[in-house]
Amino acid sequence: MKRTLTAIALGAAASTVAMAQTAPNAVSFGEYGQIEESLTGVAGDPAAGLEIMVTRGKGNCIACHQVTALEDYPFHGEVGPSLDGAGDRWTEADLRGIVANAKMTFPDSIMPAFYKVEGFVRAGDAYTGKAAEGALDPLLTAQEIEDVVAYLMTLDQYYD
Ligand code: HEC
Secondary structure: OHHHHHHHHHHHHHHHHHHHOOOHHHOOOOOOOOOOOOOOOOOOOHHHHHHHHHOOOOOOHHHOOOOHHHOOOOOOOOOOOOOOOHHHHOOHHHHHHHHHOHHHOOOOOOOOOOOOOOOOOOOOHHHHOOOOOOOOOOOOOHHHHHHHHHHHHOOOOOOO
16 A cells, blocks of 8 residues: 555656656757756756766766766766866856757757757668658756756866
């Protein structure tokens, strides 16, 4: 009985979160590519954001970015700039926009858009006209974007 009640409570909490989310194709970007409003209305968890940033198959941000606070994790790449001080030089809204779709801030960026489901050139289209149909899942969920942004906001130190 107790277990059933817990399951019902969890289900209710999950659907509340889902309802409050902004869908990838409903995100509104500002003039500089920033996103002013939280995608979920739920504060990001910086510890969860750290895990996403260092996990292949999630953010895998350290494949391209050096971060001194994450130097214990292997495979740092330097395709992108160091993220040291990112929480100092960008606002939370700027960082949310960069992580969701970096091309709105840096038009020719090779950084993947982590919260985007349409507007891709789908492999197959040009050749067969048989590319996958329907919506793709974004690389990160709305809450994962918020978690990563919360972690980036902690990176307010510069090292030399
Ligand atoms: C494929 C490589 C690649 C990956 C993966 C990547 N980025 Fe980037 N990122 C870049 C590049 C390159 C830039 C520089 C902007 C540009 O393209 O002109 C950049 C820029 C940024 C910036 C602004 C840099 C500054 O000046 O402070 C932030 C913040 C950022 N990335 C965060 C992230 C986060 C967080 C992730 C993981 C969720 C991530 N990036 C994954 C390549 C990458």
